[in-house]
Amino acid sequence: MKKQEEKEHSECMGILRPIRDALDVLNGKWKLPIIVALTFGEKRFGEISREVNGVTDRMLSKELRDLELNGLVKRRVENTYPVKVTYSLTPHSESLKTVIAALRDWGLLHRQELLKECSEKDSIVESAS
């Protein structure tokens, strides 16, 4: 039985790892907003900064580097003066769309569910009063 439990555990880990990978790639306050901003076409640092409302240069810089390391964003530098840097989504980032759609759909469904629960609780409170 010990063997069985260990097997169950390692199976869990194997299942969990790719899910964690995916969540980690999307996690953080600004990654999604940045990705969405870039879906409208390639943009320069300053443009993204203006379109993603509230992001600081520091965070934008950091998150863009993260996304680039994950192969979702391409950084291109033009050696003009001043330097012009443009960011764009990679082909690989296309594969994210299904995931994002799944998250969005569930997010909407979930909100409905919470409202439903809420109104059920309300009616219980009402009937108790």
Add this chain to the structure above:
Amino acid sequence: MKKQEEKEHSECMGILRPIRDALDVLNGKWKLPIIVALTFGEKRFGEISREVNGVTDRMLSKELRDLELNGLVKRRVENTYPVKVTYSLTPHSESLKTVIAALRDWGLLHRQELLKECSEKDSIVESAS
């Protein structure tokens, strides 16, 4: 044109909110492991504690409360002595399975992609040496 930009922004926010909701529900180091543990059937606090490797009582308690508030986990108390508390997944949590599957699939795909990029970089380094 200002109007257009504002419209674009609010549309982004509308798209982003449910995605963030979904991500927030799954976020945290222990939520997924706990959910997976409970897919094998309803379990007691101590059982989950043992099966989810490395989690502390504090975190388990907190995350279970979070999951319950989000309507994904049901907490049932039996008034025996000592008290027996069992946790189980709700019907609503079933709807998560598609999302988790999407995340897992993409996580696996993404790992392949990173390996591919890596080997491409390697061959560039090799050809440069």
Add this chain to the structure above:
DNA sequence: CGGTATCCGATAGGATACTG
């Protein structure tokens, strides 16, 4: 058994100033 209370270090992220 099923937690809570307290403390602590690590990390995420914001504000501001500065640079090639």
Add this chain to the structure above:
DNA sequence: CAGTATCCTATCGGATACCG
């Protein structure tokens, strides 16, 4: 323009002790 450096706060999560 496209960032970096520095500092600061808040939240996350671990360790340990305790409780009904």
